[in-house]
Amino acid sequence: FLVGGGGSEATRVELDTVGADGAGRTLFRTSGANFESMQRVVVDLSALLGRDVLLRLVDEDAGGWGHLNFDDFRFHAARPSFPRVDGVPPVLPPDPVLHAGLPASEAAAAMTVPEGFRVELVASEPELHQPIALTIDPKGRLWVVEAHTYPQRAPEGEGRDQILVFADEDHDGRFETRTVFARGLNLVSGLELGFGGAWVGAAPYLLFIPDRDDDLVPDGPPEVLLDGWGYQDTHETLNAFTWGPDGWLYGCHGVFTHSRVGKPGTSDELRTPLDAGVWRYHPTRHEFELFAEGTSNPWGLDFDAHGQAFVEACVIPHFFHLAQGGRYLRQAGTHFEPYTFEDIDTIADHRHYLGDDPHGGNLRSNSAGGGHAHCGLVCYQADAFPEEWRGRFLMGNIHGNRINADAPERDGSGFVARHGPDFLLANDKWFRAINFELAPEGSLYLIDWYDQQACHWTAPEIWDRTNGRLYRVSYGRHVPLEADLTRLPSEELVRLLFHSNQWFARRARLLLQERGPDAEVAAILRRIVLEKGAPERALAALWALHAVAGIDERLSEELLGSKDEHVRAWAIQCALERRSVSGALLDRLALQAMWEPAPLVRLYLASALQRLPVAQRFGLARALVTHGEDADDRNLPYLLWYGIEPIAGVAPEQA
Numbered sequence: 001f002l003v004g005g006g007g008s009e010a011t012r013v014e015l016d017t018v019g020a021d022g023a024g025r026t027l028f029r030t031s032g033a034n035f036e037s038m039q040r041v042v043v044d045l046s047a048l049l050g051r052d053v054l055l056r057l058v059d060e061d062a063g064g065w066g067h068l069n070f071d072d073f074r075f076h077a078a079r080p081s082f083p084r085v086d087g088v089p090p091v092l093p094p095d096p097v098l099h100a101g102l103p104a105s106e107a108a109a110a111m112t113v114p115e116g117f118r119v120e121l122v123a124s125e126p127e128l129h130q131p132i133a134l135t136i137d138p139k140g141r142l143w144v145v146e147a148h149t150y151p152q153r154a155p156e157g158e159g160r161d162q163i164l165v166f167a168d169e170d171h172d173g174r175f176e177t178r179t180v181f182a183r184g185l186n187l188v189s190g191l192e193l194g195f196g197g198a199w200v201g202a203a204p205y206l207l208f209i210p211d212r213d214d215d216l217v218p219d220g221p222p223e224v225l226l227d228g229w230g231y232q233d234t235h236e237t238l239n240a241f242t243w244g245p246d247g248w249l250y251g252c253h254g255v256f257t258h259s260r261v262g263k264p265g266t267s268d269e270l271r272t273p274l275d276a277g278v279w280r281y282h283p284t285r286h287e288f289e290l291f292a293e294g295t296s297n298p299w300g301l302d303f304d305a306h307g308q309a310f311v312e313a314c315v316i317p318h319f320f321h322l323a324q325g326g327r328y329l330r331q332a333g334t335h336f337e338p339y340t341f342e343d344i345d346t347i348a349d350h351r352h353y354l355g356d357d358p359h360g361g362n363l364r365s366n367s368a369g370g371g372h373a374h375c376g377l378v379c380y381q382a383d384a385f386p387e388e389w390r391g392r393f394l395m396g397n398i399h400g401n402r403i404n405a406d407a408p409e410r411d412g413s414g415f416v417a418r419h420g421p422d423f424l425l426a427n428d429k430w431f432r433a434i435n436f437e438l439a440p441e442g443s444l445y446l447i448d449w450y451d452q453q454a455c456h457w458t459a460p461e462i463w464d465r466t467n468g469r470l471y472r473v474s475y476g477r478h479v480p481l482e483a484d485l486t487r488l489p490s491e492e493l494v495r496l497l498f499h500s501n502q503w504f505a506r507r508a509r510l511l512l513q514e515r516g517p518d519a520e521v522a523a524i525l526r527r528i529v530l531e532k533g534a535p536e537r538a539l540a541a542l543w544a545l546h547a548v549a550g551i552d553e554r555l556s557e558e559l560l561g562s563k564d565e566h567v568r569a570w571a572i573q574c575a576l577e578r579r580s581v582s583g584a585l586l587d588r589l590a591l592q593a594m595w596e597p598a599p600l601v602r603l604y605l606a607s608a609l610q611r612l613p614v615a616q617r618f619g620l621a622r623a624l625v626t627h628g629e630d631a632d633d634r635n636l637p638y639l640l641w642y643g644i645e646p647i648a649g650v651a652p653e654q655a
Helices: 104-110 490-496 502-515 519-529 535-548 553-559 565-575 583-595 599-609 618-624 636-644
Strands: 002-005 011-018 024-030 035-040 053-059 068-071 117-124 131-136 142-146 161-167 177-185 188-193 197-202 205-210 223-227 239-243 249-253 259-261 272-274 277-281 288-295 301-303 309-312 319-322 327-330 374-379 393-397 402-411 414-419 433-438 444-448 469-475
Touching: 011 068, 035 068, 053 068, 104 117, 104 469, 117 142, 131 188, 131 239, 131 433, 131 444, 131 469, 142 188, 161 188, 161 197, 177 197, 197 239, 239 301, 239 502, 249 301, 272 288, 288 309, 288 319, 309 374, 309 393, 319 327, 319 414, 393 433, 402 433, 490 502, 490 519, 502 535, 519 535, 519 553, 535 565, 553 565, 553 583, 565 583, 565 599, 583 599, 583 618, 599 618, 599 636, 618 636
Parallel strands: 188 239, 288 327, 301 374, 374 433
Antiparallel strands: 002 035, 002 068, 011 024, 011 053, 117 469, 131 142, 142 161, 161 177, 188 197, 197 205, 205 223, 239 249, 249 277, 259 272, 277 288, 301 309, 309 319, 374 393, 393 402, 402 414, 433 444, 444 469
């Protein structure tokens, strides 16, 4: 038969068998593809020859695609084949999902995870509602934002968002203590901890809520660090806060929200414009800058074992490796630099949806990964899961009600991401994974918005405010681990920098940075950075030394001779952090570019171009463009152009 029109379950064609009791039992169901032109759908009824079949046309939708087109029901003796006309999206069968709206007590048991894994409920309604951000502090406490104000920002002073803290004080894994840390917040979308307080994204503000004695009672009202964050589209505001290896606070921002960010009182011409991309903010120097531009509405950001940044995305291809200064495929609009011409593409060699239209694949893409929309991202870096999971990136799939897993593999200066088996299937249409955090014991904690609505809607009344879930995924029996890094001396924190669980390494590095310059710690870190034959230790020590005390040019030059490409690459990024280098180091970088064998290091040198004054870029640029082998690299031609293009306006004869 022919079918067209709406693609939701509310506009559908059903074929039912008729039982002895006269009742119909659905054996096949399909909808259109949100497309007017009808196309053929073929159903095999050969096993029902001689039996009654009921045809039912259902139209229960009054929305934009709230209609059904149907015609030309025909029987064929053998299975026919009908070619699909170009430009007409395929009609895909709806995904079967077992549940919708499970009680919290039943939801974890309904989930499917790989053999040996288990899912446990940690918190739910009535203790938790509308969770939108999650982080774990150095004492192992779980901090969760409740977003009661979303999707419309309330008038000033009338916000209803809260920050909750769940603590497992007797270390039995139950998190029995619930504390409200902050109330009355407005449109909160991001949260991190460090430097004696909470860093909170609540457009139009980036806030800091001080709690320097760590008694879970704010020392005073929120401090506005930056303003000018847009909220034209309230599900694309600043989000996904995480501390980078370099000691900066990183976050994401969506394409349909337009921000002009600066410190309070900054004039408009001195503000930083921002839509789609990743930004960063230095916690002690209070500097703000864009790290990379593009993608769509990223709501997940993490770094791998070598400090490479990755984000997930929606609608457009779903996974990107980010280089500093990169400009990436956009869902809409243009980059702020008009002479960009081409974007850097996704690293994913696959899609998580079927068909030509990402929206048309929603609720019909089980076999591909569930759908186009993603939220939350974590690179698993601990020992509690089987070894094959280390280094995989896990991301929530909103319409697929699951957690996808992608595995990046090196490819030139970047990566190609392979599709791995899904990590978790909720088997529940209301499951909406939002954020993930690695815990001290190596388990994974995740928050679930849990709502029959998926996204985008701005009418407050349609959202279910009555529920919200927090889960823990463990391999085997969960064994709680008592941890309080705040009590440790700095020498012990240095040892934790090399821990196989990145939760320890990252929190230890942040605590060392908070404690400030320490000559003894700096000396230890400097010695480890220069160790031979231990590149992973050297890299971890390099990040910490940079964050705690900084790296002088003499050490930078010495590290450019390291045998490890990641150490050389990060020596370049650290040296260019302040956008100024001496003439001697500039000459050394140009020499490095001429002979550098690793595409990854040449990528960092290409990124360095944009951090230099235009007049100082010539020598480095000339050396980099001599590498003909980089012509087909997935990153380098673009980063080189982004760095060289401004030269044309200053010295066209040299450009």
